[in-house]
Structure formats: structure tokens, C-alpha cells
Amino acid sequence: xxxxxxxxxxxxxxxxxxxxxxxxxxxxxxxxxxxxxxxxxxxxxxxxxxxxxxxxxxxxxxxxxxxxxxxxxxxxxxxxxxxxxxxxxxxxxxxxxxxxxxxxxxxxxxxxxxxxxxxxxxxxxxxxxxxxxxxxxxxxxxxxxxxxxxxxxxxxxxxxxxxxxxxxxxxxxxxxxxxxxxxxxxxxxxxxxxxxxxxxxxx
Numbered sequence: 479x480x481x482x483x484x485x486x487x488x489x490x491x492x493x494x495x496x497x498x499x500x501x502x503x504x505x506x507x508x509x510x511x512x513x514x515x516x517x518x519x520x521x522x523x524x525x526x527x528x529x530x531x532x533x534x535x536x537x538x539x540x541x542x543x544x545x546x547x548x549x550x551x552x553x554x555x556x557x558x559x560x561x562x563x564x565x566x567x568x569x570x571x572x573x574x575x576x577x578x579x580x581x582x583x584x585x586x587x588x589x590x591x592x593x594x595x596x597x598x599x600x601x602x603x604x605x606x607x608x609x610x611x612x613x614x615x616x617x618x619x620x621x622x623x624x625x626x627x628x629x630x631x632x633x634x635x636x637x638x639x640x641x642x643x644x645x646x647x648x649x650x651x652x653x654x655x656x657x658x659x660x661x662x663x664x665x666x667x668x669x670x671x672x673x674x675x676x677x678x679x680x681x
Contacts, residue, residue, distance in 0.1 A: 521635045521642060522556030522596070526649045526680035528627055529601070531656045533620070544613035544620070546570065546656045548584070548627065550602040551677060554594050559635040561594040564644065566631040568604040570654075574624045575616050581628065582606050582616065623655035629680060649680035 529551035535544050550568070554561055566588075569581040584604040594600045608616055631647040655675060 521633075521645055522554050522559040522561060524561065524647070525553040525555070526629055526651065527551045527553075527677040528651045528654050528680070529677045531654060531676065533656050542610050542613065544608045544617065546584075546606040546608065546617075548604055548654070548656070550604065550627075550629065552594065552600045552602065554596060554598055554600070556596050558596060558637050560596050560637075562634050562636065563590060563592045563594070564632045564634065565590050566592070566602065566629065568602075569628045569630070570606050571626045571628070572616055572618070572622055572624060573626065574622055575618055580616075582608070617656070620657055623653060623657065625654040625656060626650060626652035627654050627678075627680070651678045651680035654678050 527550070528548055530547075530549040532547045533544065534547065548568075548570075566586055568584040568586055570584055571581045584606045587603040587605075592600070592602075614620075627650070629647070629649050629651070632644055633647055634644055635642040653675070
């Protein structure tokens with residue numbers, strides 16, 4: 479067999495061990511990039527609670543209407559992530575009422591989308607209008623204190639110039655009371671606020 483030509487260098491093919499080491503290094507690099515991405519763009523841990531409740535029973539021709547009001551407090555403690563709520567729905571139920579299996583949709587006051595800066599608290603007002611017999615059945619003739627509030631929202635988080643995907647948020651707050659004292663709530667045309675046991679944390 480003729481010797482190799484002058485100036486020609488022969489290199490051995492990579493061994494199986496070298497292939498394995500290279501593959502592990504590539505996998506580690508990818509894992510590092512993915513970990514950094516999710517650490518930077520992870521959603522903020524939002525805390526929801528019912529901070530205030532009240533009611534209003536108008537007098538006059540609309541005396542058959544009872545309006546329940548509540549204020550949600552949303553805490554965003556993140557130092558990196560701002561939040562943009564694309565949609566938010568608030569539903570109220572009463573487990574002791576004759577219509578306990580029904581959820582009544584509240585009207586949310588702030589228009590959507592709603593932005594919440596990082597390290598800030600937001601207040602979201604909502605009202606429920608109960609008309610006619612529903613006002614009595616749903617509230618136990620304004621004596622019940624076993625209401626539940628369900629919050630369903632979709633939100634994106636922003637870190638710097640980067641946005642996360644759309645996240646679904648669903649929390650429940652209970653028990654919630656809209657009537658501070660049964661005796662006071664029986665007065666026609668009265669209004670009240672500040673149910674007992676507030677704030678109520680949502681989980």
C-alpha cells in the first residue's frame with residue numbers, strides 16, 4: 479500500500495463518545511434557553527379578592543329591582559410582568575337560594591381590554607340586577623350570606639417588549655355577603671354596603 483501523499487493529513491472519524499458528548503451539550507444549551515425564556519416570561523401570580531360588597535333597592539316604579547354591587551381587588555406583585563386582561567366575566571350564585579344552581583352574570587364596569595401595570599393593585603366594579611321574584615328567590619329575601627363569586631378572565635403578560643400567550647384565569651370567592659344585617663336590608667328604598675367578613679380571598 480502506497481504511503482499517504484505529502485501534505486495530506488488524515489483525521490479519525492468522531493467516536494460514539496464524542497457524538498454523545500456533543501448531543502448532550504446541544505440538549506443542555508436548548509434546555510438553558512427554554513428555562514431562561516420561561517423564567518423571564520412566566521405569568522405573574524395574581525391575587526383576586528372581593529374587597530367590597532353592597533346593595534341598592536330603588537324606590538318608585540322600579541321598586542321590584544334589587545342591585546347587588548361588588549368590587550374585586552386584583553393584586554399584581556410582579557416586578558417584571560404587566561397584565562392585559564382581554565376579557566373578564568363575573569358571575570354570582572347563592573347556594574342556599576331556591577335557584578341555587580343558577581349563576582347570574584354581573585355587569586363589569588371597566589371596558590376591556592384592561593391593563594394592569596407591574597407591582598400594582600386594580601379595582602374592578604361589577605353589578606348584578608335582579609328583577610321581580612328573582613330578587614327575593616336569589617337573595618333569600620335579602621337575608622342570605624352564602625353567595626359565591628366566580629371570576630373568569632383571559633389575560634396576556636408583558637415582560638419588557640415580549641408578550642406571553644393568552645392565559646385562562648378562573649377563581650372562586652366564597653362565602654360572600656351583600657347584606658350587613660338582615661334587619662337593615664328589609665327597609666324598602668334603602669342602600670347599604672360593606673358586607674361582613676371582607677375581604678374574601680379567591681382561589
